[in-house]
Amino acid sequence: MSRYGPGAETPASPQLAGRRRRWLRHLVRGLLLAVLAPLALIGAFRFVPPPATPLMAIRLVQGYGIEHQWTPYEGIAPALARAVIASEDNLFCEQALGFDFAALGRQIRAWRDGQRPRGASTITMQTAKNLLLWPGRDPVRKALEAWLTPQVALLWSKRRVLEVYLNIVEFGPGIYGVEAAARAHFGKRSSQITTREAALLAAVLPLPLHWSAASPSAHVRQRAAIIEHRMDQIQPLLGCAR
Known part of the structure; x- marks a missing residue:
């Protein structure tokens, strides 16, 4: 018992x-x-070039090829770094931990007021996402991006963030990095890209599968003109890109 x-x-x-x-x-x-x-x-x-990214693998499964050639920062036309900063993240050189806290605050207030947040993604955030995560806006992916971003910001220099971003970001169907983009769209090396061409490449980043720098629509040309003008305006904020 x-x-x-x-x-x-x-x-x-x-x-x-x-x-x-x-x-x-x-x-x-x-x-x-x-x-x-x-x-x-x-x-x-931080020291070696990433051989591939999750997005490249996903696009390969979707039927796209992979055009990608790593190019050191010194071999990339300076206009390309200025153009992506002017297009994507004006305060990149000034940010702590890879976040634009002022923009994040505005998005939180917009969400609280019932408006649709427009996003506050920085170049560091996009680098962390492109390097290690999958595309999309699901909460899990966004949470992981927020976790990885400060690690990238703390372990890498601003210049390294720009170097990796410029080498892995998607510029068109199966086209990754500025070297492949310069060759595919303009038939030249990334070191030979002009300011106007750099602005056109930066202009297609929001929708690289639908917009083309080689055959830009009126909308893409307008975006490029705005980016080119902004590149001059934000010169004092571009110290880390030199």
Whole structure:
């Protein structure tokens, strides 16, 4: 007869306790892997070029090819860095931890007021996303992006962020990085790109599968003209891109 009365809990068996300990160890290891693996990759990519990105793999499955050639920052026309900053993230050189906190505050207020947030993505955020994550706006991906962004900002210099971004960002169907984009759209090396051509390439970044720098629509030409004008306006903010 059991010495435990009705309703009393019996002690866990040694086998059950062992299983719980094993699950706990697996959970801890999984959490450590989730934290340390991206950190290790970010640390490695501070020094070596990323060979590919998740987006490249996704596009390959979708039927697109891969045109991509890594080019060191020194071999890229300075106008290209200025153009993407003017187009995507005017305050890139001034940001702490890779975030534009003022823009984030405006988006939170817009969401609170029932308006549709327009986004506050920075070049550092986009680099973290393009390097390690998948495209989309789902909450899980956005949360991971927010987790990875400060790691990139703290481990890399601003110039390294720009170098990686310019080399992996999508410029067209199967076209990644400024070297492949310069060759595909203008038949020249990225070091030979003019200010106008740089503005056209930056203009297509929001919709690279639908907009073309080689055959720009009126809308893309207008965007490029605005970017080119803004490049002159924000010269004092471009110290980290020189």
